[in-house]
Amino acid sequence: MRAVTVSPGMPDSLRLVEDWPEPPTEEGEILVEALAVGICGTDLEIVSGAYGEAPPGQDRLVLGHEALGRVLEDPTGTLRPGDLVAGVVRRPDPVPCPNCAVDEWDMCRNGQYTEHGIKGLHGFTRERWRIQPKYAVPLDPALASVGMLLEPTSVVAKAWDHIDQIGARALWQPQTALITGAGPIGLLAALLATQRGLTVHVLDRNTTGPKPDLVRGLGATYHTVPVAELDLQPDVVVECTGAPVVVLDAMCKVGPTGIVCLTGVSSGGRAIDFDAGAFSRSMVLENSVVFGSVNANRRHWELAAQALAQGDQSWLNALVTRRVPVSGYLDAYTHASDDIKVVLDFTA
Secondary structure, three states: OOEEEEOOOOOOOOEEEOOOOOOOHHHOOEEEEEEEEEEOHHHHHHHHOOOOEOOOOOOOEEOOOEEEEEEEEOOOOOOOOOOEEEEOOEEOOOOOOHHHHOOOHHHOOOOOOEEEOOEEEOOOOEOEEEEOHHHEEEEOHHHOOOHHHHHHHHHHHHHHHHHHHHHOOOOOOOOEEEEEOOOHHHHHHHHHHHHOOOEEEEEOOOOOOOHHHHHHHOOOEEEOOOHHHOOOOOOEEEEOOOOHHHHHHHHHHOOOOOEEEEOOOOOOOOOOOOOHHHHHHHHHHOOOEEEEOOOOOHHHHHHHHHHHHHOOHHHHHHHEEEEEEHHHHHHHOOOOOOOOEEEEEOOO
């Protein structure tokens, strides 16, 4: 069968292997036919050689962690043949740490977890894959064209779940949310914000392309000015860019008792002149919170599936700006300026 693979750590090693072996039963009882796989910045960084880890004893890694498939067989009876399914990306560490021991693998304490298509486990960019029932998330049949969005949606479902839990520390009635960054994570974070009934503002530097219309399609307001110039004090900020200046400005912009969730991963090596004392004073006196969030556990994947099922399907389809057949895999892993979500299509 066909599989898209890399040699981790080696640039220019992206290859479509035509005779990749069938998935062994050790990977899981449920056999799944691949329909589509979403491509994100993590995949592009792995392709560049920045990181990635093949399974033990192997020199190539099958890419892909934003999976959508259809069940071929499930002897456990958990799912039925024909059901739509996505596979949870992370697996708990083998020790396990206290969090992994209670299925909170997203909060792993020792970093020994594995991840499909990223770290130590083959991914889903192959024609067939297997999965254990515990990690197989069923999808509403209406999501047949956009189900690969479940993985990024699970990330923001976790972010909003933790925002809600932090907000519950006291009487908290948020009205306004600011989302910085209008990539897939930012747009999906905005979707979940609108589903909570918040007034939503989304900031991005793009003045053309599909992003402004997608934001307006949610009933949200699109901004292109710097965060510091916004005439608002949001109750919640979900930061999705990882850009250091945006991160700092977002933390300073949040209103009293506000919550800032950082989901964008920043690169190091850039020093910024910043008044840490004034920032600390403001955070303390206004009871504000800044926290980071990444990955998701099974509960968040299920919350994400509910959010997608409740979303406008035409809007979700518009997030997918390119659908590329597997034969054109090189094009799929080449970023274009107007890309939001690129999907590798196994059915084309």
